[in-house]
Amino acid sequence: MTETIISSATKEVVLGFNRPFVMIGERINPTGRKLLAAEMKAGDFSRVEADTIAQIEAGAHMLDVNAGIPLADEPALLAKAVKLVQSITDVPLSIDSSIIEALEAGCAVYQGKPLINSVTGEDENLERVLPLVAKYGAAVVAISNDETGISEDPDVRFAVAQKIVNRAADHGIPACDVVVDPLVMPIGAMGTAGRQVFALLRRLKDELGVNTTCGASNVSFGLPQRHAITGTFLAMAISNGMTSAIMSPLHAEVKNAILAADVLAGNDANCAAWIKEHREPVPEGEGRVRRGSRRRPA
Amino acid sequence: MTETIISSATKEVVLGFNRPFVMIGERINPTGRKLLAAEMKAGDFSRVEADTIAQIEAGAHMLDVNAGIPLADEPALLAKAVKLVQSITDVPLSIDSSIIEALEAGCAVYQGKPLINSVTGEDENLERVLPLVAKYGAAVVAISNDETGISEDPDVRFAVAQKIVNRAADHGIPACDVVVDPLVMPIGAMGTAGRQVFALLRRLKDELGVNTTCGASNVSFGLPQRHAITGTFLAMAISNGMTSAIMSPLHAEVKNAILAADVLAGNDANCAAWIKEHREPVPEGEGRVRRGSRRRPA
Numbered sequence: 306m307t308e309t310i311i312s313s314a315t316k317e318v319v320l321g322f323n324r325p326f327v328m329i330g331e332r333i334n335p336t337g338r339k340l341l342a343a344e345m346k347a348g349d350f351s352r353v354e355a356d357t358i359a360q361i362e363a364g365a366h367m368l369d370v371n372a373g374i375p376l377a378d379e380p381a382l383l384a385k386a387v388k389l390v391q392s393i394t395d396v397p398l399s400i401d402s403s404i405i406e407a408l409e410a411g412c413a414v415y416q417g418k419p420l421i422n423s424v425t426g427e428d429e430n431l432e433r434v435l436p437l438v439a440k441y442g443a444a445v446v447a448i449s450n451d452e453t454g455i456s457e458d459p460d461v462r463f464a465v466a467q468k469i470v471n472r473a474a475d476h477g478i479p480a481c482d483v484v485v486d487p488l489v490m491p492i493g494a495m496g497t498a499g500r501q502v503f504a505l506l507r508r509l510k511d512e513l514g515v516n517t518t519c520g521a522s523n524v525s526f527g528l529p530q531r532h533a534i535t536g537t538f539l540a541m542a543i544s545n546g547m548t549s550a551i552m553s554p555l556h557a558e559v560k561n562a563i564l565a566a567d568v569l570a571g572n573d574a575n576c577a578a579w580i581k582e583h584r585e586p587v588p589e590g591e592g593r594v595r596r597g598s599r600r601r602p603a
Numbered sequence: 604m605t606e607t608i609i610s611s612a613t614k615e616v617v618l619g620f621n622r623p624f625v626m627i628g629e630r631i632n633p634t635g636r637k638l639l640a641a642e643m644k645a646g647d648f649s650r651v652e653a654d655t656i657a658q659i660e661a662g663a664h665m666l667d668v669n670a671g672i673p674l675a676d677e678p679a680l681l682a683k684a685v686k687l688v689q690s691i692t693d694v695p696l697s698i699d700s701s702i703i704e705a706l707e708a709g710c711a712v713y714q715g716k717p718l719i720n721s722v723t724g725e726d727e728n729l730e731r732v733l734p735l736v737a738k739y740g741a742a743v744v745a746i747s748n749d750e751t752g753i754s755e756d757p758d759v760r761f762a763v764a765q766k767i768v769n770r771a772a773d774h775g776i777p778a779c780d781v782v783v784d785p786l787v788m789p790i791g792a793m794g795t796a797g798r799q800v801f802a803l804l805r806r807l808k809d810e811l812g813v814n815t816t817c818g819a820s821n822v823s824f825g826l827p828q829r830h831a832i833t834g835t836f837l838a839m840a841i842s843n844g845m846t847s848a849i850m851s852p853l854h855a856e857v858k859n860a861i862l863a864a865d866v867l868a869g870n871d872a873n874c875a876a877w878i879k880e881h882r883e884p885v886p887e888g889e890g891r892v893r894r895g896s897r898r899r900p901a
Contacts, residue, residue, distance in 0.1 A: 492866055492867055492874070493874055496869045496871075496872065496873070496874075497869050499866070499867035499868060499869055500868065500869045503842055524867070528866075528874060528877065528878070529877070529878060529881035529882065530859070530877075530881045533859050533860075533863050534863050534866060534867070534877075536863075537835075537838045537860055537863035537864055537867060538863075538867050540835045540838050540839050540842075540860075541838050541839060541841070541842035541864060541867055541868075543839070544801055544838075544839035544842045544843060545842060561828075561831055562831075562835055562838075562860075565831050565832050565834075565835035565836075566835055566839060568790055568797070568826075568832060569790060569797035569822070569832070569835060569836050569839055570797060570798065570839075571794045571795050571797055571798045573794075574794065575794070576790070576791055576794075576826060579826065579827070579828075579832075580826070580827060583827035583828045584827070
């Protein structure tokens with residue numbers, strides 16, 4: 306089965322159908338985060354540092370890094386963010402921008418094989434991004450929309466994904482380095498959004514054999530208890546073949562649903578990760594110094 | 604698509620691929636509940652009454668009723684329990700026993716069209732249970748094991764299900780009245796249990812077109828945080844076509860996963876059930892008398 310390898314200088318992450326699901330932390334992204342945007346623009350990256358640490362501690366396997374701030378020097382900011390994050394953690398990164406110069410600047414400073422996020426099915430975009438993917442020997446997120454927008458017909462989105470895979474091959478990029486994003490719409494706005502994505506994921510796995518990702522939190526936009534919706538969506542997506550997502554590992558409900566889905570998909574051998582995550586704490590007084598207690602002097 | 608109708612004297616529940624998932628409350632069952640068993644045997648059904656009310660309040664669409672107590676008059680106990688539960692609630696029932704005389708006694712007093720739980724693929728069992736299903740115009744849970752036991756091969760279990768559907772047809776029972784239980788093993792003991800069931804559910808839907816159910820809590824046996832595993836399992840099963848389960852609606856994580864899966868499968872129109880379940884409570888002082896506050900005399 307297809308395996309996609311993403312790496313830092315010292316660590317590899319593998320996306321695959323028989324592998325644990327890959328959680329790509331979404332937090333380092335100034336879109337919709339005014340404070341972070343203002344700080345980054347002013348050269349203060351302390352929140353990027355904090356978001357890096359928090360997401361790694363919460364179990365992220367990779368981190369997405371985005372510096373999309375209006376009227377800022379995005380290439381310079383993205384390169385700076387990539388360097389900073391790589392100085393803190395060894396997990397591989399997804400370099401995220403809609404601006405080719407920013408992707409180039411991020412790739413230029415990156416240590417390892419990055420995931421470039423993203424290319425679409427638009428001809429102009431393909432011809433700008435794919436040479437960069439080939440140049441850096443990277444993997445790429447392929448978003449299944451094209452000049453006509455995002456189709457509500459999963460067959461059209463499948464065709465766009467197929468087009469991107471074929472075009473990538475023309476640039477010497479193997480299908481295993483194309484990670485398709487089937488595009489997840491808010492279920493509150495479009496009741497068929499889940500069904501569409503599940504059907505598409507199944508075809509992407511069975512017919513194209515490609516790994517997949519998505520911006521998961523979008524699915525629950527506008528709904529109450531949205532993290533429960535996002536987590537359940539991810540479990541159902543895993544059951545239909547999705548192998549990674551750009552999401553927040555900080556929400557316990559979301560992370561827990563992913564870990565449970567790994568168990569149920571048979572991708573957590575002996576339930577080891579699940580049991581480790583939920584191991585009962587050692588009872589007080591057994592092998593631990595109790596909080597607030599003092600050892601008597603000997 | 605196939606729809607299975609189960610009814611009481613005044614209420615229908617429909618199992619179907621484009622319908623909200625049907626939660627069948629599992630609590631009225633003395634197996635493994637010593638106190639309940641002793642009480643029922645002694646003629647004290649107060650706990651049956653309490654379990655009925657609690658499960659209905661928690662949102663069960665149907666209730667399973669079982670009176671399997673060693674060395675007790677199970678037919679009499681099951682008939683008494685069925686009558687009692689039907690005097691309290693109008694949700695349809697699943698009449699649950701491995702003893703044909705108990706199933707007969709339960710059906711004899713039941714008002715409506717029950718779900719008989721269950722028949723297996725064993726020839727002797729088929730020839731005893733199916734005539735009863737036909738006599739009462741009931742639907743039946745078909746468990747996909749036979750004389751050779753429970754196969755680990757999903758293709759064998761599919762063949763057993765197909766055999767039961769065919770044999771039911773010989774008795775004039777349509778496929779829509781056969782609800783197949785694909786048999787869910789504990790994932791902690793058998794890492795492939797989930798994959799097997801998901802593959803089987805897909806074939807049962809696509810090739811046999813039958814509705815499905817299972818005893819859901821079995822999947823998480825022996826694991827920490829088991830309700831999270833059960834809930835996630837049910838969401839993934841729904842994504843693969845499962846239409847009902849015998850489970851406890853009292854565990855919020857399990858119920859929530861089912862409601863979220865209904866949303867994501869496109870079976871909760873306008874997310875109405877989800878929003879109703881999670882509607883923010885009215886803030887204190889706005890249209891509500893605060894707990895513990897007293898209205899001043901006018």
